[in-house]
Amino acid sequence: MIGATPSDIAIVAVGAAIPERVLTNDEISQMVETDDAWIVERTGIRERRIAADHESVTSLAITAARQALDRSDIAPAEIDLVITSTASPERSFPSISALVADDVGAHSAGALDVLVACAGFAYALAHGIAQIQAGFATTVMVIGSEVLSRITDWEDRGTCILFGDGAGAVILRKGAAPSVEPIAVELGVDGSKGFDLYGDLTPRDGQPLDKCIRMNGNAVYRFATQVIVDSAKRVLDAGGYTQDDIDLLVPHQANLRIIESGVQRLGFPMERTVITLDRYGNTSSASIPLCLDHAWRTGRLQPGQRLLMMGLGGGLAWGTCLIRWMGDPA
Numbered sequence: 238m239i240g241a242t243p244s245d246i247a248i249v250a251v252g253a254a255i256p257e258r259v260l261t262n263d264e265i266s267q268m269v270e271t272d273d274a275w276i277v278e279r280t281g282i283r284e285r286r287i288a289a290d291h292e293s294v295t296s297l298a299i300t301a302a303r304q305a306l307d308r309s310d311i312a313p314a315e316i317d318l319v320i321t322s323t324a325s326p327e328r329s330f331p332s333i334s335a336l337v338a339d340d341v342g343a344h345s346a347g348a349l350d351v352l353v354a355c356a357g358f359a360y361a362l363a364h365g366i367a368q369i370q371a372g373f374a375t376t377v378m379v380i381g382s383e384v385l386s387r388i389t390d391w392e393d394r395g396t397c398i399l400f401g402d403g404a405g406a407v408i409l410r411k412g413a414a415p416s417v418e419p420i421a422v423e424l425g426v427d428g429s430k431g432f433d434l435y436g437d438l439t440p441r442d443g444q445p446l447d448k449c450i451r452m453n454g455n456a457v458y459r460f461a462t463q464v465i466v467d468s469a470k471r472v473l474d475a476g477g478y479t480q481d482d483i484d485l486l487v488p489h490q491a492n493l494r495i496i497e498s499g500v501q502r503l504g505f506p507m508e509r510t511v512i513t514l515d516r517y518g519n520t521s522s523a524s525i526p527l528c529l530d531h532a533w534r535t536g537r538l539q540p541g542q543r544l545l546m547m548g549l550g551g552g553l554a555w556g557t558c559l560i561r562w563m564g565d566p567a
């Protein structure tokens with residue numbers, strides 16, 4: 238699905254939870270046969286964060302949500318809906334969002350989680366926008382939270398070099414932008430390639446449960462390099478925008494080579510692209526909001542800027558959203 242809708246909805250705040258423990262490439266090279274030079278050259282990743290035993294996908298989501306609220310003038314009771322995307326849930330229910338809503342005091346909110354892996358944050362954002370556009374909500378908290386280290390096979394060098402833990406949260410608000418202009422969204426999926434990247438939650442095919450992420454890296458790489466360009470172009474067209482109208486490109490942090498090739502083919506400057514994978518790795522649905530948090534903290538986010546956010550991964554799914562940032566400067 239793809240479309241654009243005139244709107245004054247904008248993102249008004251961002252928060253993050255970044256675990257303290259740093260896992261470097263050199264440390265991984267003591268666990269599997271790899272080395273820092275290979276990982277940096279093939280992925281751009283130098284280190285990633287790993288959640289401590291006392292941290293969970295829910296506690297990281299709560300920390301990010303609290304920080305987003307602290308950085309806004311919005312009271313928790315004003316939140317109408319909490320949507321959390323994750324690929325590493327700890328349980329089927331209650332949802333992470335239910336526990337976040339309770340913790341932050343969003344007692345008037347509905348709450349749900351979405352499972353769309355690395356495209357999940359864009360899917361969650363699109364659903365938040367849709368609920369506001371439909372008139373059912375005014376303020377929506379959208380979170381991406383992951384503890385991928387707990388579903389990583391630390392003996393598989395094809396995947397364990399990639400992933401990291403963390404969470405990011407944004408607040409969407411109706412009426413935040415000073416004028417009405419198109420918000421544009423595309424959500425897509427190719428389920429025929431679903432098992433190129435997957436993680437089981439319950440036993441399948443009579444086999445014991447394999448809790449780890451499994452990936453055909455080359456197939457996902459080919460999919461990602463194509464869809465990142467095609468989807469961005471379609472979303473720009475849908476909104477009536479060109480590359481020049483975009484202030485900041487915020488791609489899912491899968492692999493620096495995927496991002497660089499996409500950005501180059503779009504004719505977009507790397508200087509207007511946010512990169513955090515060198516320090517956080519691929520944090521699945523947390524990667525886009527962690528980029529927004531990084532951009533905010535480093536003063537790159539200014540009110541009125543248009544952001545083009547592109548998520549892609551397991552499904553194989555993709556989600557691209559074009560929306561304005563209207564938060565306070567850092």
Ligand code: UT7
Nearest residue numbers: 270271272275279355394395398454455457458491492550
């Ligand atoms: O969030 C979305 C989900 N994931 C992605 O977007 C990931 C997409 N895929 C990728 O980023 C890349 O495919 C990888 C980083 C996973 C792999 O990089 P690649 O350049 O596609 O490497 P490759 O799989 O084609 O392997 C090339 C060689 C192989 O050796 P031979 O067969 O040429 O002798 C691999 O066995 O590199 C070897 N290799 C490694 N060597 C050192 C694979 N992993 C490693 C490693 N260290 N960690």
